[in-house]
Amino acid sequence: MATQRQIDFWEGEIETCRKYMSKRxxxxxxxxxxxxxxxDIPGLPDERVIKISRFYTLVRQILASVSFAYPRxxxxxxxxxxxxxxxxxxxxxxxxxxxxxxxxxxxxxTFDTLFxxxxxxxxxxxxxxxxxxxxxxxANDTMRDDFPYCHRVDPVNIxxxxxxxxxxxxxxxxxxxxxxVPYEFVRNDERYVNRRQIKPISKDAQEADGFMAGYGExxxxxxxxxxxxxxxxxxxxxxxxxxxxxVHRKRLTFADGVxxxxxxxxxxxxxxxxxxxxxxLTGEELLSGEFEQTGGYLxxxxxxxxxxxxxxxxxxxxxxxxxxYVEDTxxxxxxxxxxxxxxxxxxxxxxxxxxxxxxxxxNLSDTLENASDGxxxxxxxxxxxxxxxxxxxxxxxxxxxESDARFMEEQSLQVSQMAMGGGPKRTATEASLIAxxxxxxxxxxxxxxxxxxxxxxxxxxxxxxDERYHPEEFVLNVAEEGQEPIYEAIMADVFKVDFKVSxxxxxxxxxxxxxxxxxxxxxxxxxxxxxxxxxxxAIYTLLKAHxxxxxxxxxxxxxxxxxxxxxxxxNVAYLQTGGDPGVVEGEDHQVHVEIHGQLLNQxxxxxxxxxxxxxxxPMPGAPVAPQLQQQQQLQMAIQATQSHIQVHQQWMAQEAQxxxxxxxQPPGPPGGGGMGIQGVVQSNxxxxxxxxxxxxxxxxxxx
Numbered sequence: 001m002a003t004q005r006q007i008d009f010w011e012g013e014i015e016t017c018r019k020y021m022s023k024r025x026x027x028x029x030x031x032x033x034x035x036x037x038x039x040d041i042p043g044l045p046d047e048r049v050i051k052i053s054r055f056y057t058l059v060r061q062i063l064a065s066v067s068f069a070y071p072r073x074x075x076x077x078x079x080x081x082x083x084x085x086x087x088x089x090x091x092x093x094x095x096x097x098x099x100x101x102x103x104x105x106x107x108x109x110t111f112d113t114l115f116x117x118x119x120x121x122x123x124x125x126x127x128x129x130x131x132x133x134x135x136x137x138x139a140n141d142t143m144r145d146d147f148p149y150c151h152r153v154d155p156v157n158i159x160x161x162x163x164x165x166x167x168x169x170x171x172x173x174x175x176x177x178x179x180x181v182p183y184e185f186v187r188n189d190e191r192y193v194n195r196r197q198i199k200p201i202s203k204d205a206q207e208a209d210g211f212m213a214g215y216g217e218x219x220x221x222x223x224x225x226x227x228x229x230x231x232x233x234x235x236x237x238x239x240x241x242x243x244x245x246x247v248h249r250k251r252l253t254f255a256d257g258v259x260x261x262x263x264x265x266x267x268x269x270x271x272x273x274x275x276x277x278x279x280x281l282t283g284e285e286l287l288s289g290e291f292e293q294t295g296g297y298l299x300x301x302x303x304x305x306x307x308x309x310x311x312x313x314x315x316x317x318x319x320x321x322x323x324x325y326v327e328d329t330x331x332x333x334x335x336x337x338x339x340x341x342x343x344x345x346x347x348x349x350x351x352x353x354x355x356x357x358x359x360x361x362x363n364l365s366d367t368l369e370n371a372s373d374g375x376x377x378x379x380x381x382x383x384x385x386x387x388x389x390x391x392x393x394x395x396x397x398x399x400x401x402e403s404d405a406r407f408m409e410e411q412s413l414q415v416s417q418m419a420m421g422g423g424p425k426r427t428a429t430e431a432s433l434i435a436x437x438x439x440x441x442x443x444x445x446x447x448x449x450x451x452x453x454x455x456x457x458x459x460x461x462x463x464x465x466d467e468r469y470h471p472e473e474f475v476l477n478v479a480e481e482g483q484e485p486i487y488e489a490i491m492a493d494v495f496k497v498d499f500k501v502s503x504x505x506x507x508x509x510x511x512x513x514x515x516x517x518x519x520x521x522x523x524x525x526x527x528x529x530x531x532x533x534x535x536x537x538a539i540y541t542l543l544k545a546h547x548x549x550x551x552x553x554x555x556x557x558x559x560x561x562x563x564x565x566x567x568x569x570x571n572v573a574y575l576q577t578g579g580d581p582g583v584v585e586g587e588d589h590q591v592h593v594e595i596h597g598q599l600l601n602q603x604x605x606x607x608x609x610x611x612x613x614x615x616x617x618p619m620p621g622a623p624v625a626p627q628l629q630q631q632q633q634l635q636m637a638i639q640a641t642q643s644h645i646q647v648h649q650q651w652m653a654q655e656a657q658x659x660x661x662x663x664x665q666p667p668g669p670p671g672g673g674g675m676g677i678q679g680v681v682q683s684n685x686x687x688x689x690x691x692x693x694x695x696x697x698x699x700x701x702x703x
Contacts, residue, residue, distance in 0.1 A: 170301030520545030
């Protein structure tokens with residue numbers, strides 16, 4: 001249990017976190033308010049502010065450029081003997097990302113990064129049933145039972161050790177997460193001690209909730225602030241601090257208003273191995289149900305958290321939010337446009353006229369006001385009688401100032417080539433450099449998101465390799481590519497290999513699908529003519545690029561395999577003996593016609609060879625000569641094959657007519673000229689029948 005000194009330390013660190021994060025929270029909240037177009041321009045009332053949002057445009061542009069559309073994970077196993085296992089791990093990784101809905105969590109964390117500098121993700125394990133390892137009770141209903149989970153954590157609720165270096169999370173001594181949980185769950189959770197001392201948030205409590213302290217000085221939306229406060233109070237929520245002590249490998253939980261920790265356990269993400277015992281009767285090694293620590297963590301850096309960052313700082317882990325760099329340029333544009341609009345609306349055009357002109361023409365004012373286009377108004381002195389007051393005119397460089405602000409803003413967060421159109425004219429070399437800079441900037445940010453996916457997969461696999469956290473019903477297709485699916489539950493041993501995870505970052509680019517198809521088509525066109533290239537594999541790659549779900553079904557050999565076997569069986573069991581197997585609806589008639597046509601061609605060749613052989617007299621007592629008997633058997637097989645092929649062709653014609661197209665005309669056998677199989681069969685069968693009949697007559701006369 002924690003000593004009094006340790007309790008004092010954590011109490012002091014929580015208070016330090018409040019002070020350490022207070023100013024950062026003010027910046028984050030101010031940026032979010034401006035994203036909601038809540039501006040404050042001195043001297044202008046709110047109704048006269050032109051509420052444009054440059055933040056909105058930049059956020060959509062960045063998220064569309066760096067967020068995954070179809071994240072695809074690739075795995076490489078270090079040992080070449082486990083290549084088959086690498087394929088299973090790839091399927092498991094992509095299936096796990098879908099089951100955890102990781103894409104939605106990462107998108108929200110990416111949004112947080114733009115306004116808070118760091119976006120946080122947390123992994124854990126959601127056991128089967130209603131039990132919970134983490135105190136985010138109500139979230140368990142949205143997670144898959146008996147499976148790892150990943151969810152985004154609000155950066156406001158995270159406080160990191162102030163001594164953490166700017167480049168590595170794993171050097172932090174601790175990480176504290178603030179969370180609100182229902183009082184009824186905390187009160188009934190047997191894992192917690194001192195539960196009677198825990199109290200829900202009081203209705204009279206001030207808005208000084210943990211790391212949220214300091215927000216009272218920020219211009220929050222009143223309706224949002226009051227709604228959140230009332231919801232916490234009405235729902236009887238309890239404020240908890242979950243402390244992840246990496247150095248001492250502990251997890252402690254403190255409740256607001258309770259000095260002693262209500263939970264202190266060995267960290268649940270520590271690596272542990274099952275303790276084995278020997279059966280005294282059989283000598284077999286069995287699981288004892290207990291575990292012992294191995295000294296490491298199941299998660300990188302020793303924390304079940306991932307910090308998604310696009311930038312770095314020199315002396316702190318928390319970088320300045322990216323949108324803070326363009327805050328002033330956005331405010332400048334909003335203020336400039338608002339003041340321009342206010343100036344044009346407030347001051348109307350006013351014309352000063354001389355009294356001498358009015359005395360000369362009493363109706364001159366009405367004439368000027370109602371004059372039509374092109375109408376001539378006669379006055380005594382055109383040069384000095386009238387003068388316009390320039391109240392509504394703008395400073396000469398007002399529009400140039402706004403243009404420069406937009407250009408500098410785009411340069412700060414450029415992930416596209418939009419900035420090429422602004423600013424002064426550029427040479428082709430300068431434009432090329434700017435375009436290259438935008439691509440490099442986008443790829444840099446994409447890699448941060450790709451690393452987040454890799455971290456989730458690694459963490460999930462290491463948890464599933466642990467006997468404590470292995471899902472019992474994680475079913476996966478274990479069949480090889482192109483084979484009939486075979487679904488089996490994955491065992492923990494599958495994940496106990498050294499592997500490397502990589503993510504296809506190209507799936508984050510806009511219009512990536514069309515780009516992939518174009519690249520695949522160009523590559524196919526260049527490679528298909530090379531003799532070293534496997535044609536089947538090249539076509540398969542092209543089909544996969546076009547997102548064909550099952551490319552193997554499009555290959556003719558794969559489609560005709562079963563039909564070919566059935567037709568060959570009919571040839572051997574029926575047609576060669578003169579029998580008719582019959583034709584049923586749904587058969588692949590095209591394949592059957594081709595296979596039976598090959599048999600017919602062989603029978604014709606055999607008949608021709610028999611006809612060229614010299615006649616042999618029958619044995620004494622035999623009704624016919626053996627040569628004639630063979631010809632008669634061949635004739636029966638030819639006639640049966642001809643009739644069977646004709647039935648298949650009739651089915652083909654009926655199916656083609658039902659689909660409104662012409663019936664396919666299969667090619668004839670070699671030597672058949674331009675006739676189809678049916679014409680060749682009829683011609684050859686007629687000739688064979690005549691030859692057999694003539695030869696039978698000759699044998700009868702000779703007998």
